[in-house]
Amino acid sequence: MNLAEESICKRLPRRYAPRNDGVLFCPGLIKRMELIDTHCHLDLPAFEADRGAVLQRSRANGVNGIVVPGVEASGWDRLWDFCAGDANLYPALGLHPVYLEQHADADLKALESRLTEHRPVAVGEIGLDYYLKDLDQERQQALLEAQLEMARAADLPVILHVRKAHERMLSTLKRIRVRGGIAHAFNGSLQQAAQYAELGFKLGFGGMLTYARSSKLRALAKAVPIESIVLETDAPDMTVAQHRGQRNSPEYLPFCLAALAEVRGVDPQAVACQTTVNAREVLGL
Numbered sequence: 001m002n003l004a005e006e007s008i009c010k011r012l013p014r015r016y017a018p019r020n021d022g023v024l025f026c027p028g029l030i031k032r033m034e035l036i037d038t039h040c041h042l043d044l045p046a047f048e049a050d051r052g053a054v055l056q057r058s059r060a061n062g063v064n065g066i067v068v069p070g071v072e073a074s075g076w077d078r079l080w081d082f083c084a085g086d087a088n089l090y091p092a093l094g095l096h097p098v099y100l101e102q103h104a105d106a107d108l109k110a111l112e113s114r115l116t117e118h119r120p121v122a123v124g125e126i127g128l129d130y131y132l133k134d135l136d137q138e139r140q141q142a143l144l145e146a147q148l149e150m151a152r153a154a155d156l157p158v159i160l161h162v163r164k165a166h167e168r169m170l171s172t173l174k175r176i177r178v179r180g181g182i183a184h185a186f187n188g189s190l191q192q193a194a195q196y197a198e199l200g201f202k203l204g205f206g207g208m209l210t211y212a213r214s215s216k217l218r219a220l221a222k223a224v225p226i227e228s229i230v231l232e233t234d235a236p237d238m239t240v241a242q243h244r245g246q247r248n249s250p251e252y253l254p255f256c257l258a259a260l261a262e263v264r265g266v267d268p269q270a271v272a273c274q275t276t277v278n279a280r281e282v283l284g285l
């Protein structure tokens with residue numbers, strides 16, 4: 001075991017510590033490695049034709065758990081039914097800020113009752129998108145706050161979509177305290193990363209790390225404490241460099257793992273173990 005790996009292992013809970021022979025041991029590993037894709041839209045039509053095969057290939061690659069966030073009310077039933085058939089698929093329910101025009105007041109009421117009736121793993125995908133200029137920022141804020149209040153009442157973590165809006169998001173999270181969650185596809189500053197960590201949030205890193213041109217993001221992924229990081233694909237979007245131009249898929253998560261391990265200069269297995277511990281901890285899986 002190299003030194004970098006050892007330093008990660010020391011911070012792991014006791015049951016994840018290396019065995020005497022130096023092999024990192026995580027309970028329930030497939031081929032001694034277990035990964036969780038913390039953000040994958042596997043319910044979307046892009047996977048309609050071959051969802052079963054995608055899942056099979058993902059498992060063969062060690063991707064043992066997949067979190068499937070909701071984006072709009074009309075998709076919740078399909079998402080829920082699909083996840084119900086598989087113990088390793090974890091549904092989240094929420095109203096995505098980018099689809100602001102599709103959401104009605106009744107959808108918020110429906111979400112509130114589903115959170116108590118069905119108990120998803122998280123409220124999401126919710127958030128603020130200031131990158132898309134034609135989305136009304138105050139309406140996004142109202143939608144976000146209503147869903148944060150629901151997450152707090154239900155004591156559920158949240159899955160956040162945040163683009164060009166980290167300062168407003170952080171001040172909102174300081175006002176409406178939820179039990180933490182994940183800031184997906186994180187691309188903020190180190191200072192903002194520390195503030196999210198303080199509020200109980202992990203930061204999602206994925207396919208963009210596989211591109212050499214993502215130098216700012218790669219530097220960020222190197223500097224953020226490993227305890228704060230979870231892996232994600234955001235499939236079918238944000239395809240890894242190795243499959244550029246194709247549909248993204250949870251089966252490609254090991255490429256994200258390899259890129260993260262490479263920028264940090266540590267053993268992929270140690271990174272796999274710690275990021276899986278992080279995901280299980282923050283989502284209560």
Ligand SMILES: [Zn+2]
Pocket residue numbers: 039041069125234
């Ligand atoms: Zn998403």
